[in-house]
Amino acid sequence: MIPKNGASNVVTQAPKRVSIAHIESGLGLLWAQFNHANSDEQAVVMRACMSNLIIYCDTPKEAEVISQEIAPIVDIHPARILLLVGNANPSAGPLEASIAIYYTALDDGWQVCGERIDVISTPAAADRLPSVARSLLVGDLPTTLWWASQRPPPTAGDVFFQLAELANQIIYDNVGWLNPAQGVAAMTRWVAAQENTRIVHNLAWRRFAGWRKLISQVLDPQATPGALHALHTIEIAHGPHALPMTWLLAGWLASQLKWQSVDGKRLSNSELVWRFRNNNQDIKIQVKRLPKGNPLIYHLMFDWGKPEQAGRICFERLDNERIGIVEALSTVPPRAFTAHVPERSTLVSAQLAQRNRDKIFENALKASNAMTAVFQQ
Amino acid sequence: MPDTKHDNPLTAGINITHAPQPCTLVIFGGGGDLTRRKLLPAIYNQALEGELPANFAVLGFAIEKMDDSQYRDFARKGIEQFSRQALDPDYWPDFERCLHYLEGSFDNPDAYVQLAQRLKEIESNFAIPGNRVFYLAIPPALIETCVCQLKAAGLVMPIDDGSPFSRIIVEKPIGRDLESARMVNATLSRNFHEQQIYRIDHYLGKETVQNILAMRFGNAIFEPLWNSKHIDHVQITVAEEEGVGTRAGYYDSAGALRDMIQNHILQLLTLIAMEPPWIMDADVIRDHRQDILNCLRPITSENFDQHVVRAQYGPGFHHGEDVPGYRREAGVAQDSTTETYIALKLFIDNWRWAGVPFYIRTGKRMPKRASEIAIQFKSVPPILFNANHDQPLEPNVLALSIQPNEGLSLRIATKLPGTKLKIFPVKMDFRYGSTFGEQSPEAYERLLLDVMAGDATLFMRRDAVESSWAWVDNILNVWASSRTRWIPEYAAGTWGPLEADRLIESDNRKWRML
Incomplete structure (x- = not known):
């Protein structure tokens, strides 16, 4: 035994x-x-x-x-x-x-x-x-x-x-794909062709579920009035191999907040930038790959509002267990929250119990694919 | 109160059933036993699992002298001792920042002025939009004082005008009879809208209790059998190993009927017996549970002896050790006739349950801690495999175990392997813990999140509290009118008195061996 x-x-x-x-x-x-x-x-x-x-x-x-x-x-x-x-x-x-x-x-x-x-x-x-x-x-x-x-x-x-x-369900993981853009496009086409017959799930999506929850709560109009619909700049820093996850995160924000992708550019080997538009407002998402680390999102910064009413919130992965939040330009002191980096087995076992298609994920996937289409090498 | 789901598209798809909203939890009696053993560990576990809102704080409010730092030590000790997950020293500094304490007397209006001021500071520091949950972890006698003072201090916000929410959680017991329960409810209603009141019964937060609805209405095979045509009887057992312990002061004036039957057990009964709701809506489900309370056949002095047995534990053994009888316990009157055990036979007079007896027993100092609901189906006809009158087949039993191991089992008859046709009962077991390998959250964890999310499904509504007291009052009145000072006794560490066995055996049935 x-x-x-x-x-x-x-x-x-x-x-x-x-x-x-x-x-x-x-x-x-x-x-x-x-x-x-x-x-x-x-x-x-x-x-x-x-x-x-x-x-x-x-x-x-x-x-x-x-x-x-x-x-x-x-x-x-x-x-x-x-x-x-x-x-x-x-x-x-x-x-x-x-x-x-x-x-x-x-x-x-x-x-x-x-x-x-x-x-x-x-x-x-x-x-x-x-x-x-x-x-x-x-x-x-x-x-x-x-x-x-x-x-x-x-x-x-x-x-x-x-x-x-x-x-009935397909689970995959795009963290570590060598050519994320090509993979995202292929997967988006295939998912779109499934016509509700089966559930498709990307472990990368579940991997940053903790981030999504925290972002949605901290930017909630009740907690931070005026932030959510006046965002103009987002900075994301991620570890090696986490670009597809970052892509999905940007896709999620774009699809949920109804942003249209305008263009995207590679600034250097480790930096990309996208521009979105919503109600005559430009939104810039800048993504930077850190030289070392795990395939995780490490840093997220949201800026919103006009200069006289500007607001900024920074999220920082402090370690494998915690995410810290600093609300700059505010009286709220820095805080830290539990956000375990989950084991892959935990993600899979949790996903096995899901019986419904996740439309939010599918919309995020579509938006990430639209981001691929406007990307200029 | 704006609905964040609509204002905030980012919440879509996240925690569909539970969306706890940013708030401050104010615990009246924040330095007490319930807070230390249950509430703070529940909050800690939810924080550890990332279930709490990001904008959240706790404010303990009580008479004990403490500052924030001492309160955090108090919380840490409670969590170290009682939390289902071990305290994580690395995470603790982050968690303890949300814990605060305010010393004050519940009847002093100045204390509420300070409370309001402290809340504003905390809300500003944690970006909490003024939402407040007041948890009354206090003796029932103080409820009126606290709610009136809260209202007078302007700390109760009205509902439906877009202002932040104020919710209040009230612990059982709500009164000690119908009249006093009505008074408590009237006090609550004068100061809070019914939608803001959460009367907590932690039994309803247990995983298996919630699974009753899932099992009944999520499976096609049970509901067609769930009636008097197929069910012979139902047994509900809530057995406690412990004696009266440190609760003698309260318990000796309450007894098992008030302590267990009026709330926990009648609520379990309603979940077992209710009609199918058409939607998982708090008020629809509570309406259906209320229908069952309305159909309970009253127990009167005429049928009392055939339906009620009460008893008190005498000296005996617990895990092989001598233990004293109830009247020898510290804090109990030496001539007390308070029941520590009660067995009931009751009927639900509606179409579905006509003629099906529900046998209920609960007691202290039983051989083990066990809570179970057992549905015993009718026997198969006395032909074929059940033709031997001397050895009838065991009927099918569906048993829902609530504690200590949550799960369910089904007893079925099977043929033993071999050339002879021999039927043998086999128990098919399903256990939450071993099947899913995950720890179920404690009941308080689930219920606190429900309050923060505004979901009252698992809380008792005013009419349910008053209906159950009305039914229980019948029994209390017969006891009160009886002049006897005698109460049957059972030895500690046994399953109750002989009288309880006779109550069920007179119907040719037996209590289940747990």
Whole structure:
């Protein structure tokens, strides 16, 4: 038995190799053996399952990172996990599978909260992975595809499209994309074509949910009268690889406050600027990439009002747990708020429980795409 | 009060169900036990999870001598001891800045002038637009003084004129009988509009209690069975392990009927028995709960003995240790006849529940702490698998566990593996904690956010308080008219007196073993 994973209460066993045809029966056997070994007349091992989660990644290295995230995910959201790796090197044949179960202790027994099926394939056989997944989904439960590859999903071709067909929800993460503009455009087109059939979610969106909440509260007309609709300058500083998230943040502000993007320019290798217009007022968003740091937003500054009634609020990420706020030109003293930088597994498990399309996100995505269109290299 | 959802497009999609608005929480009795054990830890947990409004502050207001710094120490100790999440020393300096204290006597008008002044300072420092929530964590006798002084000091803003909001939270007990409850409510109504009054019952903030509605009306399989045609009876148990502890002063004048039945248990009953609401609106749901209170069959002196058993715990054992009987507890009169246990059989006289008994029991010094609502379905016909009269099949039971482990279980009959046809009951369990792996927020956390968001769904309306007292008064009146000084006794650490067993066994039913 492998010890508990980090803060999670979930325990698991070493994966067991099985043939593709015997995955389902192998899982049944694992469950029965575990039940036999751990239960008595009063307590039985139970299984909780809320979703199917198909995870696709390209390399065994990516899969190794994801392996560590499965326990905290099934701890929060019990699920059957299918971890598919499209660019691996199976020891025999084009495909190879292994299985494991995850369980938590109850007062009077055990509860299986996760079944994990790993299937790795050679690049040539990757197009067979969707057919394997199709036969292993648990009926009556929603299915989520977590696209954990570094490639923007629509650019991956048939593997993505076929896996997406199986899913009610697609989760992806554009933090770390090499060409964010191209990826955003491809994803926007694909999302627009879905016609309400499935939920599409970018983890980057959830990653700055804390920022959105704080911004909306601090700029609320009740708290800061006159600020929200008189914004004229926004400065954003972010760490490496966080440009897509920043882009989405700007898209969110633009879509919610009805700003039209006018133009955009690259000022240097690390600085961009956009100009928006709303009710004859210009709004400038200046984005700067910091030379080092994590893929996070570090600094946000809002300026509003005419010179005689000017206002300014600065948000600063103080550390991984807190965001500080300074309201310059005001009597309000600096404050700090809890804003954890969430683990990726936390973002995924929270998103698994969502059953509705997020129109605010989709509007932000559209606005970010419009920002791409006016951008002058 | 402007609706921020409309004025602020950035709030769209964020916290759709809960949008707590910027405010100052003023805690009357800010130096008391409830504040230390429940309120400050609840606020801290919500701050730690980023659920509080960005523009938020707390002002403790009480007679104890303290300054802000001492109050922050007081809060820290309470949070260290009682918070569900450990105190984070790195975050604490940021959190404690929002805690303030004002010393003052509740009956002194000058104290309210200072309160108003202090509030203005805090609101200016935290950019709070004048919204205030007054939490009365004080003995009931002080409610009138506090609300009248608040009004006189101009601290109660009217509703619906665009001014900042003033809301008041009142703790139970609201009165000790119908007459006194009416007086408390009349006092509140003279000074606050009903929409500004939040009568808190922390039971309603518990996850499983809220899940009752989700389970009943979010699943198609239960509601068709949720009636007298399919349900044999319902049992509600609220068992406490502890004795009277430090609450003897209050408890000896109240007893289990006032302390538990009038509020917590009757509210649970209404959620179990109510008709489906057509919308998740506070007043619609409260109307439907009120309908159930209106349909409760009164208990009168004629049917009293078949419907009510009261008892008091005597000496016994708790976890193997000797514990004294109730009358030997500190602060309890030696000839007290206050009930520490009560069992009831009651009926809801409406179409859905006609003839279905609801058995209710609650007591102190029970073998364990357990709160549960159990729906026992009718037995299958006495043929086929249930043909053996000597060994009837166990009926299906849907049990909703409220504490200590929140969850639900369903008992079903299954065939035992083997060549013989043998039926055996199996319990299918669903537990919040182990299934979702997340800690549920404490009831006070949820309820405080609800008040800040202006959602009164889980709070008691005036008519509910008065209806439940009216029903309970029938029982109190029979007891008052009885001249007997005798009250049945049960040994501490047991499940109650024999009389309670007889109450249910006379109907060929049994209390559930928890």
